[in-house]
Amino acid sequence: MKDRIKLNVGGRIFETTTTTLANAGRNSLFGAMFDDQWNPRGPMDGGQNEYFIDRNPACFSVLLDLLRTGELHIPANLPEHLLYREALYYGLLDHVRAAKWGEFDGNRVKLATSVRGRAPGDGTAIRAGPDGGCVVAHGSMVHVYSWTMEQLPPLNLNYQRINDMGFVDAHRVAVCACERIDRGDGGMGMFNSSTGELLYKFQVSHENQPKSFSAGALSFSPESGQIFASCRGRSNEYGIGVWDGYTGKQTDFYYETAGWSIGDSGRLQCLPTTNLLFVATLYPRTENCYIQLLDFREKKAVWSWSDVGWPATIDEKMVLDAIVMEDGNSICVVNQYDDLGFMDLRSNGGSVRWSTRSRLLKMGNADERCYPKLATHGGQLFASTNDSISVFCGPDWVLTSRLRRSHGGSICDFSIGGDRLFVLHNEEDVFDVWETPPLRALS
Template sequence: MCYILKKINRQDNTSKKIIVVAKMEEESTSHANDRIKLNVGGKLFETTLSTIRSGGPDSLLFALSNRFSNDPNPVFIDRDPEIFSVLLSLLRTNHIPSTARRFSKQELTDEALFYGIDSYLRAATSPPPFSGIDASIVDSVRPASEGLPSTFSAAENGSVWIAHGGQLSSYDWNLIHAATLRTHLDEINSICRVWPEIVAVGSESDAGLHFYNFSGSRHVGSLHWSDPSDPRIFKARVNSITASENSVFASFDCPHRENCILEVDKAKIQIVSQLGRQSGNQAKHMVPGKLTWIPATGVLVGSAVTGGAFGYSGYIRLWDPRSGEVVWETNEPGAGRSSRFGDSFSAIDVDVEKLLLFKLCSKSGDLAMADIRRLGDDPWVYLKEKNPSLVTNGGDGSINSLVHCYKGQVFVGRGGGLEVWSRVQDMAECESDGDGEGLYRRNFVDKREDSEKGVIKKIEGGGDRLFISREDVEGIEVWESSHSAGAISVL
């Protein structure tokens, strides 16, 4: 903007006043050009262009900001003004205001999607980095029909897919119900995400591995284990499923206990190879009840465990799918330190990031760890509890216990109780010490009333959440850390 001033005496203070007025008018006009008025549902809002453009170039508000700025008429948007007020505050501060409590998650999400700022809402409502020590129950996801979950699968974005009876229900990152589809199975006991919208499932009552598409609510295909030369191979059911970047691995067993692992091409849904075929006539030939793929090494980990009047027995095996060979295995009883003979594991899991194996001993209840990169005849390091009041007295490593590794933490469910083992010492220091003293610290996660809700059946992490299901309890518990967690400096 150009300003023309009359020629006057430089010594006259009037010239200085004119220059100041001109600058003030210029700044005022500049601020006016940076403002925009919006009429949302009959309520007038005034904000800056930089605020509504902060939603990103793909948002509706960014497109509206390009309207001719000198137009005196406000932009009209036929939407709810109260929810828009919440979203505008979000763009201004990157935080959700307290007034958002008046609206449901669904209402806020729908409006954020309309304006194209759902990523902003997600960032503001996502839980803080997950810390098991500070975790607590914040929500429960409960399907509308057949609310007892048979199994579930969590994703990296914090969403979860739940199998309940013969149905599958998906819940998005905001734990809002997205879709439900009914399968042809009576009950689903194994579930694995293959693609963002494709799920692979298995049932203990129906044969075969089955694929379903959530977006189209349709059955994509099925695969069965068969062998024309062996009449014992029929009606093979799936016990566990895991997936790599290009393949799906599923363990099958038949009524006569013959079992194997089939590798399936994810893109073509075709069987590629067969691993670890066994007769199943003894404990070390049982079908793997748990499969885990380790991307860093390209190795498949499978384990099986059984318990009875004479104790527990089982095995852990590592397969190389490229050769089809077992690269390491251990059988219990029959392996481990002499002092640990007979203290077979009742549960195992793999920390795929740290490349560690964890097992829970059935008699002592102790937790043991082994480095996958240095496996041998006896690779186990037994983690010791230094607090005498927390030392287990045995009997809590039973079949009602399970182990789950997530984000460098090890979660152990013992009956209805939940505890977390957090790393406090480096592995190299542990090796110099010669034992697991102080390598991990044990803490109880739940409250007494939580542990009395029922026996924990499954634990799985996703995003910054932990999901837990319990025996004969409807729904899935959602555990998150508090935004106020962590040490606060007083300096």
């Protein structure tokens, strides 16, 4: 074969073709070794059509087989973290990830692994990263996990209680914390997700004077690079702060209007299609629910709803979570009875349509009750209750799947990102990792 080539990896000879190596792509090490026609760029060792690469031959054998077949088979005696390190060197991490799991689908996900935390009973929140990793809040600490589930240096908040956190991108994590009156610090900080280093603190200023504040819920706009956070001052001034995600500088601030509580909100969500910000103040932060869509360009609310002052039954009170489904022009809410309700965004201030077909089903004997949480991904709606997560699909949000591990405790939080579902349990801070198997693995 004219394109046959030999690779001497750590003293072991591998014979393959440039056609096989081309499967690695232009951004790989092999893409740099060959020209646009995948011909060698320079002379090879001994003139024998051979390259020498001073790396681990056992790992290279697995990665070469991946390039040949598209399938990943890791021998039992080969540590996975060692293989991932070598895949990073060759520029093949994306190939490894694609072989391990497919595009996320809530109806096909399988439990891949469970990870136990270090602070039993203190886990409060989990957030997925864009690359398949996650962060987990434990009191005043944030534990960081790479996509290989390797634990990275933690983020330390100096004994401040964490309210929210999230990945700004694959390399940076923003963390919201309560202000400590005795220390005068708090607010929000940006951290390097790989090293745990504090990059900078976010400031709130009014009339060029810095203000102390506690930061609550977070949201990010990938399109504009902006970071949004609900803020509460020492005198209970409420508002939404806006910062440039690249410089950390404050760019805007939205103060609450009379009758609308937004600063202590439990949910913020950037809407990329309309460039609006969804703000929801929910129980138990307040006895009543306030929901609105804010237009920062016009400094006004363009849509609003509240359960204050309108004749609602007790079943429609105490909204525990809410989320916008922008594709369907609707907002989904869940109450303390695990009922799902839907509001039409095209009708300002309309009533909630409670759906019996989409009611959450309680399963298991979870010892401790946790508030239900909502999420959307790829046209699917996810809702947690007790120790399971229900998946709803279609225009009528019909229940299609239920996710539950055999001995799970109550779910206190979950998050979807990087084609993975992360589920945090109350029980000893266990969090589960759910992945979608590649289609070929199901055939």
